[in-house]
Amino acid sequence: MWKREEDPKPAPPVAPPTPYVTAPPPNPPAVSTRERAVLGSSLSLKGEISGAEDLLVQGRIEGRIELADHAVTIGSSGKITADVFAKAIVVEGEVRGNLFATEQILIRKAGNVHGNLTAPRVVLEDGCRFKGSVEMESPAGRKQQVPLPRAEPEARPAPPAALAAPAPAHAAAPAAATAAKS
Amino acid sequence: MRWLWQRAAPVNGHHRLAAPLSTSSLEVPHAEETVALPRHSSLGLRAALASLRANGAVPEDSSPRPERPLVLDLGPSVGANVEALASRGWRVQVSTLDLPLGSDGWGAEAQQLGSLLEEALGQPASPVSAPTLILFWDRVNYLDLKRLPLLVRALEPWCGNPTHALALVATHKEQPSQPGTFRIENEDTLSYRWMENGDPRIQSPRHRPAQLEKAMQPFRVVASWILRNGIQECLLRRDL
Numbered sequence: 001m002w003k004r005e006e007d008p009k010p011a012p013p014v015a016p017p018t019p020y021v022t023a024p025p026p027n028p029p030a031v032s033t034r035e036r037a038v039l040g041s042s043l044s045l046k047g048e049i050s051g052a053e054d055l056l057v058q059g060r061i062e063g064r065i066e067l068a069d070h071a072v073t074i075g076s077s078g079k080i081t082a083d084v085f086a087k088a089i090v091v092e093g094e095v096r097g098n099l100f101a102t103e104q105i106l107i108r109k110a111g112n113v114h115g116n117l118t119a120p121r122v123v124l125e126d127g128c129r130f131k132g133s134v135e136m137e138s139p140a141g142r143k144q145q146v147p148l149p150r151a152e153p154e155a156r157p158a159p160p161a162a163l164a165a166p167a168p169a170h171a172a173a174p175a176a177a178t179a180a181k182s
Numbered sequence: 183m184r185w186l187w188q189r190a191a192p193v194n195g196h197h198r199l200a201a202p203l204s205t206s207s208l209e210v211p212h213a214e215e216t217v218a219l220p221r222h223s224s225l226g227l228r229a230a231l232a233s234l235r236a237n238g239a240v241p242e243d244s245s246p247r248p249e250r251p252l253v254l255d256l257g258p259s260v261g262a263n264v265e266a267l268a269s270r271g272w273r274v275q276v277s278t279l280d281l282p283l284g285s286d287g288w289g290a291e292a293q294q295l296g297s298l299l300e301e302a303l304g305q306p307a308s309p310v311s312a313p314t315l316i317l318f319w320d321r322v323n324y325l326d327l328k329r330l331p332l333l334v335r336a337l338e339p340w341c342g343n344p345t346h347a348l349a350l351v352a353t354h355k356e357q358p359s360q361p362g363t364f365r366i367e368n369e370d371t372l373s374y375r376w377m378e379n380g381d382p383r384i385q386s387p388r389h390r391p392a393q394l395e396k397a398m399q400p401f402r403v404v405a406s407w408i409l410r411n412g413i414q415e416c417l418l419r420r421d422l
Contacts, residue, residue: 107261122268124261134264134274135250 041077055086057093068102076110089119091128098132219365221373225407226348226415228370233346233417234272234315254313254340256321258363263317266366275313279321313340316347319364320413322394323352323387330389330397338400343422347401351394354412357386391416 036054044060054071057078065084072086078093091111101119109127116133252273259276268274358376401418
């Protein structure tokens with residue numbers, strides 16, 4: 001006869017939950033432990049700054065800032081006329097000069113920049129003042145870019161009028177643009 | 183400061199601002215306020231971006247800087263626009279024309295205009311800086327048909343071959359007294375807002391495409407779309 005399968009073994013008893021103990025992380029975030037130099041609001045400097053620590057500028061700088069692997073922040077009272085080379089750059093004050101970052105440039109709402117920005121990622125907060133060119137130089141980042149989302153045609157514009165080019169497929173019958181004006 | 187919605191009902195209802203993106207290295211604050219902005223489906227924007235792709239395509243990683251398509255944005259700096267355009271590998275030149283658009287000082291002398299533009303653009307004209315697309319937005323509504331040619335003449339040294347331009351022409355009888363801010367939401371959608379400044383509305387010039395084309399020669403209107411919200415989108419092209 002058929003051999004009856006043995007009954008499955010009972011599951012081992014579940015161990016009672018042990019209380020969850022939060023332990024301090026072995027390596028706190030690098031950012032929090034980073035040293036940051038501060039140029040106070042009453043200080044002004046002409047020349048070149050280079051080094052290996054983050055920098056907060058609340059004063060004035062005229063020249064060049066080069067902190068390749070670190071962050072540079074132009075504080076709300078900071079005013080610089082300089083080219084800045086850094087890993088990340090945040091602007092809350094005024095900058096006249098070109099900014100180069102290997103990671104990101106962020107112009108905050110209060111920021112005012114007149115110069116060119118080059119970084120893999122550039123963020124301009126609404127309300128900031130900026131004049132200049134923007135280039136997102138990141139071969140790797142560009143490969144990962146996705147197309148801009150296409151909007152669903154929720155509503156169609158008023159009868160479009162194409163003067164020379166053919167009207168889009170979903171557009172209504174072409175009409176003279178001037179004729180549609182009242 | 184208070185933002186004034188466009189008087190006419192938007193075509194597509196409202197849209198909510200997206201919070202700024204965040205990255206691992208820097209904390210980007212979320213939007214302090216969520217504002218509903220009127221928006222519309224923008225066939226002009228779609229056509230303008232298509233022209234960029236057609237003429238400059240999507241640049242290769244190794245493309246040298248001068249060969250990348252350049253977008254000259256004459257509106258205020260808008261992060262979403264920079265993000266949308268620069269992330270494609272295109273160069274974006276934000277050169278807000280906050281010159282006294284409607285005053286005599288603007289259209290007085292073309293020579294002066296050229297130097298004013300050089301200051302606004304932050305660089306002298308050169309082939310390297312030739313734009314493939316100029317975003318006039320609604321700036322054309324604040325220049326009459328005599329001053330528009332001065333603007334075009336001053337821009338010519340920056341023009342490439344070909345150069346496309348997107349202009350949003352007011353079609354209602356009145357318009358806000360100050361130029362607005364237009365935000366690229368996606369390839370097909372623009373949202374927009376104007377700031378109230380106590381002088382709410384002025385008479386709109388209501389340039390007709392034929393007038394616009396004449397005033398902006400050698401640009402020619404290749405397509406235009408009239409929207410219900412009082413905006414006519416015009417795509418212009420200039421060939422050498």
